[in-house]
Amino acid sequence: MKILYGMQRPDEGEIRINGSPVGFHTPADAIAAGIGMVHQHFMLADNLTVLENVVLGSEPRKGGIALDFAAAHKRIKEISDAYGLGIRPDATVEELGVGDRQRVEILKVLYRGARILILDEPTAVLVPHEVEELFGNLRDLVSQGLTILFISHKLDEVLRVADAITVIRRGTTVATVDPKDVTARGLAELMVGSELPSPETRESTVTDVVALSVRGLSVLTDGRAVVDDASFDIHKGEVLGIAGVEGNGQAELVEAIMGMRACTADLLTLNGASIADWSTLRRRAGGIGYIPEDRHRHGLLLESPLWENRVLGHQTRRPNARGIWIDRAGARADTRRIVEEYDVRTPGIDVDAAALSGGNQQKLIVGREMSGDPVLLIASHPTRGVDVGAQAAIWDHLRRARAAGLAVLLISADLDELIGLSDSLKVILRGRIVADVDPATVTPEQLGSAMTGAGEGA
């Protein structure tokens, strides 16, 4: 994918567009050849208008210097109408919803003349009905003769939207199939190379002992409550899922519990002890494990070896430290244990974390956070951006830890994961916990509408 978009160069092999071989050195070459990329994470400036975002980097000129906004306005309108995108060029991006932003991203590449679109995990941030809208747009684009490369971990979506499916495992094409001839299960088995995992948990292991108790927790940012009066208990052996469209306060809630963000709370206790005044370090040492949402920003030192990453977040505890000293031998031995037990695929513990794939980085983080007998595990999107094999392994570890009495706070955008793993589910919307749903009976569609405030919740 990066090679197709000119961000990396291939070691061998060739790319052909309409039959003729091409070579890309930079993304600009790829754009010139008609390839456009819609990134998983939107690359838009919130405080600019749609029009300004679209023309950014390829501004139409008038008389050499002045910007020709009128022409740009006209072209954006044309493209939007031609493909049924329904975009208002003068709206600022910050007023737009996630689905609209994605359409702006698509328009951006169309504006640059792309005939081949690469969409990287486009549905990761969308709720079910937005996914439907996106698929409608994609069908319109395809009917106008454009080519779309749709990269996704979500098999049912691939099956629904694609005309041809290529399965890649460990960087090699393992099969090219027709979606009409294959089931989601069959496809998944091609991807994993073995039996398909499912996130379902069996019997309940919930106990009466409260591990984490939160009452009236609020987080204020610029005078606005991004988390508003949240209250819940998590018992030992329980997985509490928080469902919500991203950006509705989940990240802030997690950071408040971790002590990384100032908050007000009537009550915040871990194992009965008030932790409201504790530092992040003390909370971690007190038994909170933390699988962060963004492992590159919060979970790893990418340019440090694996064993130093084992120490991160556990730098005051054995086997990583002895008094003021880092215990290298202890940390290294324990890193080897994690690599072994959690099946982290690496040639050794001295390679940099950056050299591992996302799934293996995540397995290392999970192994690290499960070390030292945690009381509570905060798992933010624990399987985001990891392959199906690693996903199954991570689910297994979460289940096993839950059976052993761990309390888990699970935040996820993957509704199947939430429904499958959670013992109880709460829905968060604009910072408020708006509904309790029973994961045993709720469907992803019901959950999706509760998350967007469309329905009453289940």
Added chain:
Amino acid sequence: MSSFLDRLTGRVRLGGWLAVAAPVIAILFAVLITSAVLLVAGNDPVEAFRTLADYGSQPPTMALILNTSVGYYISALAVAVGFRMNLFNIGVDGQYRLAAVVAAGLGGAAVLPGVLNIVLTIVCAVVVGALWAAIAGVLKVTRGVSEVISTIMLNAIATGVGSWLVSNYFGVLNGNDLATRPIPDDAHVPGIPLVAGAPQPVNGFIVLAVILGAAYYVLLNRTRFGFDLRATGQSETAAVASGVNVRRMVVATMVISGAVAGLSGMPELLGASFKYSNNFPTGLGFTGIAIALLGRNNPVGMAVGALLWAFLDTSSDALQLLNISKEIVQIMQGVIVLSVIVAYELVHRYRIVAEQRRVSRELAAPAEPEGAAA
């Protein structure tokens, strides 16, 4: 991913032969550029380099180089501590000068006899340097003032405060020369006759420099504090999530950096001039920045860098015998720093690609049936 700045200041490590390859390439490149400059200026580069080599290998020069490099090295250590945490202590210069003024005043007053006076003077310099640097640290964590800006400002203030202290409190007029009262003979740090055949001994502070270099290594690589410091430098967000109190780390690191900066003026004060006057060397802090960059914040690398820098500094006199202007040496120093930065960047890119290839190759070899790649 690491930024260019991370690589610039050596927060990203290079392993194996690559760590040596980069500086060697850089110095060869710098020699090439300097030769070109010499040719353009109408001098014979071969002769110039031979003169440099001859001059540098004479015992008196070697002693001189060692003496000069002691202060350079300590100053580089002060800068490097900050660099490893993403703190740019540009204020080492002001910190060491102010520390030297106050320490010279106190040492010259000779409130304690002999060795005790030495200890008192050194402690005083450490405390003054640390306090002066702490101002920038506190401003950063309480008011968000960039330490680059505040330390530059504090350099200017230190100059003013230093002159004011000398002219109003510590200074004694000797002829036309205003200087602090000389530190008595019994509080001079003795030299060590390290270089056979050199008339002058090597500054005794070379022992302290070696100890500081080792302490720097141990602090950063073996202690929890050092781990937190490096983690904060590599990724502040990850450090915060891991429980590091970044504000406290900023102040602590500035204090350590300032304390070491305070020491960097001591070889001159207690080992050479014994008083603070207008002749006291300036710019040591900025030389320290260049050497820290040159040595990639590595204790051994910086030692080599300090020796190289001192060699070039002292060799300018020899070049004048060949009618080569001494500014050539400054060009050479600049070119070396630039080449090192470029060479490390190239080697770093090579290493990232090579490591990713190696990992995928080693993982692909025992092809297991399960597991999918994204």
